[in-house]
Amino acid sequence: MLAVTATPDITSVGIVGGSLAGLFHAVALTGLGLDVDVWERSTGRPDDRGAGIVLQPGVAWFLRELCGVDPDRVSVPVTHRQFFTGDGNVRIMPMRQQMISWGAIYQALRDTLPAERYHDGQPVTALVPGPAGATVHVGEAARAVDLAIIADGSASRHRGLVAPDGAPRYAGYVAYRGVIDEADLPQELATRFGDRFSFWDGERSQFLCYFIPGDNGTTATGHRRMNWVWYTRADPPELARITTDRNGTRHGLSLPPGLLAPQVRTDLLASARSTLPEPLRRLVEHTTEPFLQAILDARATRMRNHRILLTGDAAFVVRPHTAASTEKAAADAITLLHALQQAPSADTALQAWERLRLAEGTAIHRQGVSLGRRLGLSGPETTAGTDDRTWWGAERRS
Ligand SMILES: Cc1cc2nc3c(=O)[nH]c(=O)nc-3n(C[C@H](O)[C@H](O)[C@H](O)COP(=O)(O)OP(=O)(O)OC[C@H]3O[C@@H](n4cnc5c(N)ncnc54)[C@H](O)[C@@H]3O)c2cc1C
Structure with a gap:
């Protein structure tokens, strides 16, 4: 377990979405000694066909240091x-x-997170901000947590709590x-x-x-x-x-x-x-x-609303030419881990996290748009709409 230094006012964490971004955060924060639960809408094992991913340094570090998996063995x-x-x-x-597969990363993360902390087939129906955290509603059940993390992907239903202007195009x-x-x-x-x-x-x-x-x-x-x-x-x-x-x-x-x-x-x-x-x-x-x-393109202008954070594709959907989507999700989690370890208070840590991750997400987003333009691929953008679901984020395990 990693050392906890300065997070006495955060002990419980609720994560909405149990794909890679949700799992990166769950593993990192569980390692900090926090009481973490993940709620995932879909049931069963994901189908990872087509999920070739360029293995970047942050994901490799995460696998090695926090999952105990040698990246060379799975890539x-x-x-x-x-x-x-x-x-x-x-x-x-x-x-x-x-080169790694989506499934290899997912497996390493699931193997690391205690199974009883992953609640699949349980969609989060509402997330309600409170003065010292948030309440996660799953059907009739409600759980108060000190920190809520929205990791429900590009078609996020909860994004509006943090970044109402962040819908994908x-x-x-x-x-x-x-x-x-x-x-x-x-x-x-x-x-x-x-x-x-x-x-x-x-x-x-x-x-x-x-x-x-x-x-x-x-x-x-x-x-x-x-x-x-x-x-x-x-x-x-x-x-x-x-x-x-x-x-x-x-x-x-x-x-x-x-x-x-x-x-x-x-x-x-x-x-x-x-x-x-x-x-x-x-x-x-x-x-x-x-x-x-x-x-798709999605760019959040905020990633934090007090004790609710927006991460992964729910915050920024970047072009695949950057080969950075999964790396970005891992870096969101690693940055949060380090901020919570180092900052004098949880709220200072969350502020620092938002500043760093907004800057990074914005830079990768711009780089992706520019690469798309250079390849002659970009066209006039249209709003995708929140009713549209990508199969890799919504239909794959239904
Ligand atoms: C099969 C596959 C192939 C991919 N291929 C590429 C690629 O080639 N290039 C690339 O750049 N990126 C690719 N990606 C995307 C990349 O993996 C993501 O950028 C990264 O994993 C972070 O995604 P995420 O966890 O933020 O969102 P997602 O992977 O979309 O996960 C969101 C999760 O939230 C869950 N969820 C949604 N609503 C709720 C709710 N209300 N309650 C509970 N759970 C909810 C969904 O079921 C889903 O599991 C792929 C992803 C997958 C799964």
Whole structure:
């Protein structure tokens, strides 16, 4: 357990949302000796298909120091970047990085948090601020806590308590995504992508791919998964069309694996064949269940309302080009941990935390918008609306 220094006025913490941001905070604050509970709306194990994540230093530190997990054991190394060019050539440059899966991070966090502190299938129905904390309502039950943390994702229902102006906006483009078991890839294709982070920049379009751990976090060659992402523009009517599933149900901002409408899949394959370099086209062809997510922007101007904090994607949804969403969630938790350890009082700690995390979130948000613009992807923004749910944050475990 970490040393508690200056938080006698915070002993109980309630966290809304038990995905990565909620879990990072729960593990960090439990380690401080605080009495932490997490309420998660969905039930059961998450489906982590498609969740390739670049392992950044904060997450690696968190896994090693607070979960006792060696990051090298649960990630796949890449040694080079390779850039496919329009003339069929490939440019290669050395660059070491590690790729991890959403599921490997989630598992490490769940294994660290005492199971009885994670209440799944229990949506928080209301959060009521009080003079010395907040009351968390779950159905008929109510629990008073000294500190409440909102970690309910980009479609946050509770964000308005802290940042009423922080609703997400559609950035004008989507990411088609695919995951393929390495065993299902032709050997020469697997070798070609081996230990490389591959890119192709097209006309208002970008494709990238890399290997991530396979089932049960295995990183052995032959048992990994290829993870690809293809950014392409889609105006709002096109977004509505491609996120309408094979049964005619409209999903709004994302579509889980297995639900792509046949015509959308046909169009995707046709587009891959007419634009992508051959190895990348073959990845799309080998993908049995492509899925997609709209790219969103959300930027909070406040992250704290007295003893209620706003974290993770509920505070800032940043563009995936930054490879920083998960790192940002981990850094929110690490910064809170250090602030509570070092500040002379809890309220001073929370003030310092908000100042630091607002500055960082704003900087990453700007960087993402600028990268999107540089790739020619950004379009006029439209408000996404709080009724839209992303499958990775809302439907995945329902
Ligand atoms: C499968 C998957 C793939 C991803 N892929 C990428 C990627 O490729 N690139 C990238 O940048 N980011 C990706 N992300 C997002 C990235 O992981 C997040 O930025 C990071 O995990 C922080 O998310 P979060 O915990 O703030 O929100 P989320 O992961 O959206 O979690 C919010 C949680 O809150 C719960 N919840 C909502 N309302 C309530 C309520 N009222 N009561 C209780 N619980 C509630 C939801 O069920 C959900 O579990 C992915 C996430 C997932 C799950």
